[in-house]
Amino acid sequence: MKDHIEELLIQALLHLQRDGVLPKGQEIAPQVERSRSAEHGEFASNLAMVLAREAGRSPRELAQEIINRLPNSRQVERTEIAGPGFINFFMNRCALYGVIKDVLRDGKRYGHAIARRRQRVTVEFVSANPTGPLHVGHGRGAAYGASLAAILEAAGHIVQREYYVNDNGRQMDILATSVWLRYLELCGEQLRFPHNGYHGEYIYDIARLARSEVGDKWRFPGQNVLDDLAPDGPGGQAEVHIDALIERARTLLGDSGYRTFFDAALDTILKDIHDDLSEFGVEFDLWFSELELERSGAIQHAIDRLQQNGHLYVKDGATWFRASALGDEKDRVLTRENGRTTYFASDVAYFLNKLERGFEHAIYVFGADHHGYIARLQAAARGLGEDPESLEILLVQFAVLFREGEKVQMSTRSGHFITLRELREEVSSDAARYFYVMRSHDQHLDFDLDLAKSRSNENPVYYIQYAHARISSVFRNLDQMDLTHNIPIGEAALDLLGEAHELELMRAISRYPEVIESAARLRAPHILAHYLDLLATEFHAYYNAHQFLVDDENLRNARLNLILAAQRVLADGLGLLGIAAPEEM
RNA sequence: GCGCCCGUAGCUCAACUGGAUAGAGCAUCGGCCUUCUAAGCCGACGGUUGCAGGUUCGAGUCCUGCCGGGCGCGCCA
Known part of the structure; x- marks a missing residue:
């Protein structure tokens, strides 16, 4: 119905241009909105107020000119000029009856559209590191991203849902090492588990799985493992210690042994995340591996592009991207002194890859704590010579759980967080999906667990x-x-x-x-x-x-x-x- | 310190990116089940949109400054 009113207005405006009341050759974008109250009819347009100045007429005068040129419509009962120059449209009942027919005829297509400007768009969301189960913080991003993707599709866009799998970083090495250490424990070795390792119970599960496949093949005496290692401790010490442990794991296990534990961890956790999301009604078209990005040369390709465009320089043995000249607050390292590329380099490559796969628009759904990424990714887009508008970052604010009126405390550090799976089991996937998206994404969310699981009219x-x-x-x-x-x-x-x-x-x-x-x-x-x-x-x-x-x-x-x-x-x-x-x- | 987000009824939130008299739910109070599911419906009460200016026909929405809350500022991932 709204489309119909807009079409009528466009016709009237074209007429006005021909009559010389309005300047010709201007883009016409009528603004029609639903009236708030029935006395103002069904729809209202502020067009006359917007165009009054350039027409050199008073808004109400121009409104009359527009009305005089509106084509006849069987759906419109009458129009009126109101207030400072609104044009109100009162619809015929036939228009409403027509809607019922439309729904019954169109079935599932009713309301779905072919977008005026149809876009090929990727929506990347969740993208949680595969180092453990999803928790309730990821849940909101999952629900929001999945709903948004579905809505974009319904609005007529071509949508791809992507999950960026972070299978290449230090966190993954810590994970693999953690699994190996638990494996050694299961073999009977006595070791002190590192402060900064992954402490969750699920690490044992993975270790058990690995052991059932390889037996004691990768068992080493506990002493050999910890010998001469930098001591563990709080703060920076723990970081040094865990890095040394990773090196030790690599040395003792060799490539094939290390991969055994790395893959066991990655595969198990990724499958768990996949199943978890699937039960949550969230499916992806593409699980994009960061490791693959490196292997395929995509990272180098992106760096080369920035190089060609003259945005790189070398300092202290590292390769820097001059992001500060492109709107970011500081320059960013792409290749570290040790030769390894940074996470940011992968981000740049992934973005470029999205465009090269034929998508003109890339939507990122991030947690609110990632807002620092906006400027640097946009700088990257500019540096690559791409339109920064093709990249859109949507921040989802945090959700805080409430039980019996009390805030549910959570902290990742203590390993004491509520998983998405636990939430779904408690309140049902349906309730969780609704509660997660019932508030604007840029609004903090108070998630009332008791309400979500109540079987009452309040829910x-x-x-x-x-x-x-x-x-x-x-x-x-x-x-x-x-x-x-x-x-x-x-x-x-x-x-x-x-x-x-x-x-x-x-x-x-x-x-x-x-x-x-x-x-x-x-x-x-x-x-x-x-x-x-x-x-x-x-x-x-x-x-x-x-x-x-x-x-x-x-x-x-x-x-x-x-x-x-x-x-x-x-x-x-x-x-x-x-x-x-x-x-x- | 710098940057981003937020501030609307007692509580949780809307308000279609500048429109007409700022709306819902919960809470409180009062009604409706011999009739298609009461997991429902109807009514009442509730506001200086954090504060102060500015922009214009018109501001919860835009600009500036304060106040209050959240988050971020690594050759981490």
């Missing part, structure tokens, strides 16, 4: 799902009462739907395409979450006020058409958020 997830289930229930009752639902009869009788509740519900349904469009444009799944809550409210109110299964065949079928349309939209919206739409509850 928005159940409230929305209940609306869907209730509609299914109505159709089940229809069968039991030996009545039938005939869609064509209902369509012929739609004009019987004139109750206030019915009109409100139809208006809500008619907004769905706009909701998807703005949720996609603003990268804001919470807009969809709120909308579904509102749609459920309209349905429940209608349900309580009127009977659907009435004797009058025409009225009954018309009402069933309406609630079926509502159900389709509920199901589709829940689907985009990764939440089930149950038939019964």
Whole structure:
């Protein structure tokens, strides 16, 4: 419907340009929005106010000129000029009835669009280091990223979901070494476990797995392992110690032995993350390995590009990227003195790789603590000679869990954090998916565990799902009462739907395409979450006020058409958020 | 210290990137089940949008300065 109003306005403006009221050759982008209150009609446009100056007319005068040139439309009941120069559009009921028909005809495509500017876009999210299970902090990024990707797709874009696997860093070496040490313990060696190693129970599981495959092949006496090593201790000492341990592991195990533990750790944890996310309704099209980035020469390729563009210099034996000249606060090292490339070099290469794979837009979903990345990645984009606009970083603020009104304390250091899996088991994946995205991504989130698992009307997830289930229930009752639902009869009788509740519900349904469009444009799944809550409210109110299964065949079928349309939209919206739409509850 | 994000009803949050009278849920108070699922509905109460200026037809939204909260500032990953 909104599209229709915009089209009418464009026609009127073209007419005005021909008549010389407005300067020619200007881009026309009519601004139409939903009115807040019914007295202002369905839609309002501020076009006359925006263009008044260049037309040399008062806003209200120009508004009249625009209205005079609006093409006739069967959907528009009337227009009016209001306030300082708004043009209000009052829609015909036929327009609303048309929406019901659209939904029933289009099925799953209703509300989904072919974007005006269709983009090929990659959405990278989660990308947690594969050094342990996902925790609740990753959950929000997962829920947000997955919902956003689905919404972008619904809005007509071509979307690829990517997980960047950090399988190349020092943390991975610490992980592999930790596994080996636990393995030695299982073999019966007595060792002091390093302060900065990975202490989680799951390390034993991986070590056990490795041992079941290789037996005692990589067992060494504990003394040989720790002999002459820099001592462990708090602070910097621990860092030196763990690095020395890694070196020792490499020396004693050799390439093949080291890989045994490295791969066991990586494979096990990555599979766990994959399964965890899958159970959370989050799937990726591509798991992109950082290690592969190095092997394929992509990192060198990116560095070469920066070199060609004259953005590199050498200082203290390291290769630096002159990021400070491109908007970053300082220059960044790409190749360290020891010859190894930095994590940042991989980031640059990965970005370039995304563009070279044919994506014109790269979205990154990061935790709020990564905001320092924005400037440096944009500098990299500029340095590569690419449009910095092609890169978009979305920061997701932290979620704080509350149980019985108390903040749930968590710290990664103590290894005392709640995993995503635990959260899902406690409150269900559906509730978690909804709660994670019900707030704007740039807003801190208070996650109320008790509310999320409560089976009550206060819980928005159940409230929305209940609306869907209730509609299914109505159709089940229809069968039991030996009545039938005939869609064509209902369509012929739609004009019987004139109750206030019915009109409100139809208006809500008619907004769905706009909701998807703005949720996609603003990268804001919470807009969809709120909308579904509102749609459920309209349905429940209608349900309580009127009977659907009435004797009058025409009225009954018309009402069933309406609630079926509502159900389709509920199901589709829940689907985009990764939440089930149950038939019964 | 510098930089980024946030501040809206008692609480948790919306407000479609500048529009008309700032909206929901919870909490509090009062109603509705012999009728398609009460996991539901209806009503009441609740605001100087942190503070002070500025920009304009018009500001919760934009600009400046304060106040308060979160996060970040490694040849770490």
